[in-house]
Amino acid sequence: MPKIDARPAPQSDPHADPMVPVLGRVLARRQDLSDIVSLDVEVDGWQGFAPGQFNMLSVFGVGEVPISISGPMSDRTRIVHTIRDVGAVSHALARMGPGAIMGLRGPYGMPWPVARARGRDVVVVAGGLGLAPVRPVLYHILENRDDFGKVTLLYGARSPKDILFASELSDWRGRLDLGVEVTVDRADASWHGHVGVVTALLRGADFDPAKTTAFVCGPEVMMRFAAGGLVDAGVAATEVFVSMERNMQCGIGLCGHCQLGPVFVCKDGPVFDWATMKPLMSVKEL
Amino acid sequence: MEINGMEAIVRNHPLFKGLDEGFVETMAGCAKNAVFKPGSYVFHEGDDADDIYLIREGRVALEIAAPGHGRMVFQTVTTGGVLGLSWLVPPYTWRFDAHVRDAPGNSLRAVVIDATCLREKCERDPVLGYAVMKRFMPALVERLHDTRVQMLDLYRAKD
Numbered sequence: 001m002p003k004i005d006a007r008p009a010p011q012s013d014p015h016a017d018p019m020v021p022v023l024g025r026v027l028a029r030r031q032d033l034s035d036i037v038s039l040d041v042e043v044d045g046w047q048g049f050a051p052g053q054f055n056m057l058s059v060f061g062v063g064e065v066p067i068s069i070s071g072p073m074s075d076r077t078r079i080v081h082t083i084r085d086v087g088a089v090s091h092a093l094a095r096m097g098p099g100a101i102m103g104l105r106g107p108y109g110m111p112w113p114v115a116r117a118r119g120r121d122v123v124v125v126a127g128g129l130g131l132a133p134v135r136p137v138l139y140h141i142l143e144n145r146d147d148f149g150k151v152t153l154l155y156g157a158r159s160p161k162d163i164l165f166a167s168e169l170s171d172w173r174g175r176l177d178l179g180v181e182v183t184v185d186r187a188d189a190s191w192h193g194h195v196g197v198v199t200a201l202l203r204g205a206d207f208d209p210a211k212t213t214a215f216v217c218g219p220e221v222m223m224r225f226a227a228g229g230l231v232d233a234g235v236a237a238t239e240v241f242v243s244m245e246r247n248m249q250c251g252i253g254l255c256g257h258c259q260l261g262p263v264f265v266c267k268d269g270p271v272f273d274w275a276t277m278k279p280l281m282s283v284k285e286l
Numbered sequence: 287m288e289i290n291g292m293e294a295i296v297r298n299h300p301l302f303k304g305l306d307e308g309f310v311e312t313m314a315g316c317a318k319n320a321v322f323k324p325g326s327y328v329f330h331e332g333d334d335a336d337d338i339y340l341i342r343e344g345r346v347a348l349e350i351a352a353p354g355h356g357r358m359v360f361q362t363v364t365t366g367g368v369l370g371l372s373w374l375v376p377p378y379t380w381r382f383d384a385h386v387r388d389a390p391g392n393s394l395r396a397v398v399i400d401a402t403c404l405r406e407k408c409e410r411d412p413v414l415g416y417a418v419m420k421r422f423m424p425a426l427v428e429r430l431h432d433t434r435v436q437m438l439d440l441y442r443a444k445d
Contacts, residue, residue, distance in 0.1 A: 035443065086443045128441035158441040185436045187359040192389055195347065195362045197432045203300075204365050219440040 018252055021058050021103030026096045027078055032164060035085045036129065037094040038070065040078040043104055048076050050111030051136030052243060052271045056251040057081065058103030059092040066248040066266070067093075068133035069107060073140055079104075082132035082164075108251045109270050112137050112241060117213035121149040123205060123235075125226040127156040127198050127218025131164045133243050133270075134217040138172075145177055152179035152205050156198030156222070159184050160191045179206060198222065199229045209234030216274075217243045224281055227274040240274035261286060292317050295397055299340045300366045301421055309417050316403040320396050322346075325388035328369065328396075335378045337398050339369035344394035349383040361433070362387070368425050373401035 028040040049069050058064035065087070071080025085094035096102065114137055122141060126134050141148050153172065157163045163182060173180040181201045183194035194201065199222075212235045216226045223242045230240050246265045248258040253267030261280045263269065280286060293314040296302050302310065320339075322328055328339060328346060339346075346369055347359045360382075363369050372380050378401070386394045408415030 084443060156441070158439065162441060183362075185439065185441065189356055191359070192387055193362075194345070194364065195359045197435045199435075200432055203367070221435070221438065222440050225435060 018254075019105070019250070021056070021064075021105045024057075024079070024102045024104040026098055026100040026102070029097050032082065033162060035094075036082060036164065037085065038080055038082045039093065039096060040071070040080055041102065041104065042078055046076055046079060048073060049079070049107040049136075051114060051140060052112035052133060053107035053109045054133075054248075054251070054270065055079065055081065055104050055106035056108070057083075057089075057093060058105075059089055059096075060103060062092045063089040064103070064105075064249075065089045065093070066108075066245075066251055068243075068270075070132035070135050071139075072143070073136055074143060082129070084129055105251060108266060110268060110272075112215050112243070112271050113213075114140055116239075117141075118147045119149065119211075120239075121207040121212040122151045123202075123207050123212055123214040123230065124151075124153045125155075125198060125202070125214065125216045125218070125230070126153070127222040127226075128158065128162070129164065130218030130222070130243070131155055134215050135165065137215055142172075142175075142178070149211065150179070150207055151177070152207055153181070154198055154201040154205060155180070155182045156201075156218070157182070157184050159186045160188060181205070197225070199225045202226070202229045202233060212239060214240045215243075216240065220244075220281065224278075227278070231274065237275035237278065238273050241271050242274060242277055244270045244272060244277065292319070292397070295319070295342070296340075299342070299397065301340060301368055301425065305421065306417065309414055312407055312414060313399060313404070316400040316407070317397050320398045322386045322394040322396070324386055324392045326386050328384035328386065328394070329380045330383050331380055333380045335370060335372040335380050336400065336402050337370075338373055338401050338404070339384075340397040340399070341365055341367045341369055342395040342397060344392055344396075345387045345389075346394055347385045347387055349385050351383065357383070357385070359385075361429075361436075368422070369396070371422065371426050371429070373405070374422060374426070 024041040024043045026039050027042050030038045032038050054066045054068045056064050057067050067081045070082040083090050083093050085091050124134055172178050183196055187195045214230045214235055216223050227240045231237050244265045246258050248266040249255050251266045253264040258265035293310050296314045297310050343365050345362050345364045348361045349357045349359050351357050
């Protein structure tokens with residue numbers, strides 16, 4: 001089993017043009033929410049990925065976007081991408097069905113350092129679509145449960161109908177070895193769970209701050225407050241990891257669009273520790 | 287025996303961790319245990335805010351009812367939290383309903399502190415009053431911050 005913090009080599013031939021994609025074929029499509037779709041994609045010779053990495057997915061004649069991989073690392077027969085239909089390229093991707101062909105470059109990016117969390121408590125804080133990039137971490141932990149301490153997932157969504165992977169979350173809640181709490185910002189009459197921001201769930205979560213590694217993914221504002229809340233609770237800033245998403249266009253650190261101060265989000269990230277990212281996030285307009 | 291037990295409960299509640307022992311005694315002197323059944327109301331909008339509820343276990347929904355909208359839950363308070371801060375400021379009336387979540391086994395266990403008793407003690411002893419304010423103000427600020435973040439609607443798709 002390869003070290004899961006090591007980055008698998010991108011699929012494209014490194015001696016050829018790194019901007020030329022390989023072809024991926026859609027095997028299956030799932031409508032997760034009204035505007036979110038998951039596609040299972042097959043790529044010949046796929047060598048796997050590390051959790052937190054992304055692929056550049058292209059629709060020929062339309063464009064290319066970075067999309068995190070949201071499926072289990074252990075299944076190399078398919079690559080799962082969860083896509084929000086929000087722009088021209090993502091709209092085209094979201095409309096693809098079985099048999100459709102897309103371009104794919106990757107996997108790229110620094111992954112979640114899951115190996116570092118072995119023997120420690122793990123807290124995963126996710127908001128909205130941010131559950132997708134961090135889901136491979138949970139799959140890996142559950143497949144190797146004895147390697148980790150207490151594991152807690154705290155998830156926030158806009159409303160009950162916006163809860164991503166609801167069925168899976170419900171299954172996970174039923175496990176005795178995983179703590180799962182879900183909250184929504186806006187509740188309807190049918191909702192009997194938590195109402196409020198996801199950071200409020202931190203206060204009741206069961207973990208030992210001195211031996212916790214945390215993975216945080218969601219809107220930047222949410223990540224700022226969640227990371228801050230974890231540090232206030234006693235988790236070291238070097239043990240809190242966030243996944244950034246800022247204007248990645250080439251995915252390989254060439255175009256410079258994702259430069260954030262001294263780092264490139266695509267190449268040095270998208271996963272960063274909070275000690276590194278906090279000062280950069282606090283610079284307005286960076 | 288009852289007061290000693292209550293002192294331990296007050297002392298161990300997250301809101302009062304590290305509080306001076308003399309103040310713990312004073313708080314305990316105004317406190318009692320309470321259990322609220324699932325589906326019941328702790329208080330209603332407009333009721334006198336004469337009690338402070340420190341949640342020991344359970345979940346309570348903060349609701350506002352409006353014609354045409356039914357009951358709207360805007361926040362929940364859970365284990366370790368403090369329910370209700372309207373006792374701090376005049377006119378000392380609750381501004382929403384507090385509804386114990388109607389789920390099997392979800393009785394609400396709380397320490398109920400007589401806010402009238404506590405306010406009187408704080409008036410007589412400003413040092414106590416300041417210590418109490420220092421404990422409750424962070425909860426108030428946190429609640430305000432959380433509410434602001436909720437209003438931002440962060441999870442909607444970017445325009």
